[in-house]
Amino acid sequence: MITLIPKKCIACKLCVKACLFGGVRLEHKTPVLTELCTGCGACIDVCRAGAIVSSGKSTGQIHNLALYKGIWVIAEQRRARLHPVTAELLGKARELADVRKTNVSAVVLGADIKHLSNVLIQHGADRVFIADAPFLEPYRTIPAERVIAGLIDKHKPEIILLGATTMGRDLAPRLANRFRTGLTADCTGLTIAADDGLLHQTRPAFGGNIMATITTPRHRPQMATVRPGVMQPQFFPDRNGETISVKVKQQASDNAVQILKTVKKRKSSISLEKAEVIVSGGRGLGESKNFRLLEKLARVFSGQVGASRAVVDMGWIAHEHQVGQTGKTVRPRIYIACGISGAVQHLAGMQESDIIIAINKDPQAPIMQIAHFGLVGDFKRIIPELIEQLKPAS
Ligand SMILES: Cc1cc2nc3c(=O)[nH]c(=O)nc-3n(C[C@H](O)[C@H](O)[C@H](O)COP(=O)(O)OP(=O)(O)OC[C@H]3O[C@@H](n4cnc5c(N)ncnc54)[C@H](O)[C@@H]3O)c2cc1C
Known part of the structure; x- marks a missing residue:
């Protein structure tokens, strides 16, 4: 999927240095790909001569960044009650949106959850997409991914935040893979550049010995998960917002996984x-x-x-x-x-x-x-x- 154009190469060696996997080496001053190339596209990013290009949909693909607008939070609810991480993510999304001068949307899926719209607005959402249907309760990966992906495809958010919970950890990588974009898991800090909307996603790396700040410059949406308890919720009792009911239809593939029984975990005495x-x-x-x-x-x-x-x-x-x-x-x-x-x-x-x-x-x-x-x-x-x-x- 990555192709080298020797004629254009200026032998600057930046691609060799940029590759963390030993996927490019210089042979007689010409870069050659080795079998270790993962197709990540890091060499394309640093090549000033345009000598490395990608073909195919999975690497080096640059989305039309200008089409993507707004910050989304994928809300999490259980039995029609919001998980606290949703309010925390909305608090951070509000802060980022105010810097970027854009709006915040929340997406919530489930059954009998219409009342959650107001709660999401009070925590910072300008717009709430509600998909309310019996087959969306309880959470199952396949229908949830399908419905949310449909919304992302249509509305093209610039940033999507999810909780680093069981649900978020299940859903986020699938969505990121579907849209061929980057995902930073377990962020402890998020800031945004007001001009180009680049999300600076900070998280511990290398066993926590360094804090890495990761960006997704070429792809959209920019996706991050954040653990519960890390961000601060905000509450605006008098806020108004828009609620959009999402029309959803069950599909046969939704039942590939069926939940037969839910067993409640013994409640820990520690909170x-x-x-x-x-x-x-x-x-x-x-x-x-x-x-x-x-x-x-x-x-x-x-x-x-x-x-x-x-x-x-x-x-x-x-x-x-x-x-x-x-x-x-x-x-x-x-x-x-x-x-x-x-x-x-x-x-x-x-x-x-x-x-x-x-x-x-x-x-x-x-x-x-x-x-x-x-x-x-x-x-x-x-x-x-x-x-x-x-x-x-x-
Ligand atoms: C990938 C990864 C994830 C990790 N995740 C976590 C994590 O989630 N949480 C975590 O805690 N660690 C985590 N660690 C481990 C972490 O690196 C440290 O090893 C650990 O936190 C050290 O624990 P400690 O401070 O109890 O022990 P030590 O580092 O041994 O410190 C003991 C301290 O006790 C003091 N002390 C000794 N005797 C007394 C006394 N009588 N009175 C008062 N003070 C005394 C000493 O001066 C010393 O400062 C992780 C490590 C890795 C690699």
Whole structure:
């Protein structure tokens, strides 16, 4: 699909440097494709001489960017109630749309969901596409993809945001593949260039050791997923917007997958995402039984206990307590990190907390750099003292 035109090549070697896969090499000053070429088109982007072109629909394809307008949020609902990530995505979409001077649309699918239109508008949508039909409830990949793809094809949004939830993670790659566009998963930051509408999608990469900002300069729509709890919802009680009912028809292929039974997951007693105060423990606790001390402190605030991955991996506490890149993303009013060094993967899940208090015997621990208050010393000495000072007078 990628073709090299030797006559045009100026032997600048940029294509060789741009290829992450060893897919281009120079032979006698002429670039040649190797069997490692994935057809990603990175070499085309850097070639100033026009010596590398693509044929076929899957690579190097440049969409007519000017046709694409507006920011879309694919809303998520279950039993006619919106998932909180939808309001969070709308809050971010509103912010981006105000910079870009464009509008925000929400797309929602399901049965008996007409009332959700107003809620979506109050959270920032200017326009809501509602596909309301029994066969769209509960969510199934094939009909959902077909209906949403039809809308994208017709209205051509510039940006599409989805939650990094089970549904979003299922739907987003299928849509991106269908429209031959890029998708950035699990973004922690999104900004937009007002002039060309390029979405700067930031996410941790290489095991969280760097933050990568990814753009989709040649294809539209630009697609991103964002984990629940990362973005801030907004609420505009008096907003007005437009509701568009989408006509949908069931197709035989929709039933390729049928849901026979839904079993509700046992509700966890832990809801870190909703906790106002979280007391988290890490390897510095020394042993699992020291979590009891943290539980005591958490109880003083009616808070919850969190943990770093190190202690979850050691089996000191269950995974549902884990905060961070591969755990939960939290934004409590107070986050107390006890015996946690502050690895970038941990910070990815808690750095948006209003107040961060670090208890660590090492004043140079990275957590101290982002903590609003750092208590240097042994947690075994500091926590009982805190409990004593904070507990209500009897
Ligand atoms: C792909 C990937 C994903 C990851 N995802 C996550 C994630 O989601 N969440 C996460 O947390 N990590 C994650 N990690 C792991 C992360 O890199 C760190 O290894 C981990 O966060 C370290 O845990 P810790 O801070 O508890 O332990 P350590 O780094 O060992 O820190 C222990 C701290 O305790 C302090 N200390 C020791 N004794 C005491 C004492 N008596 N009193 C007070 N302080 C004391 C020490 O000074 C030190 O700062 C991930 C890693 C990778 C590669």
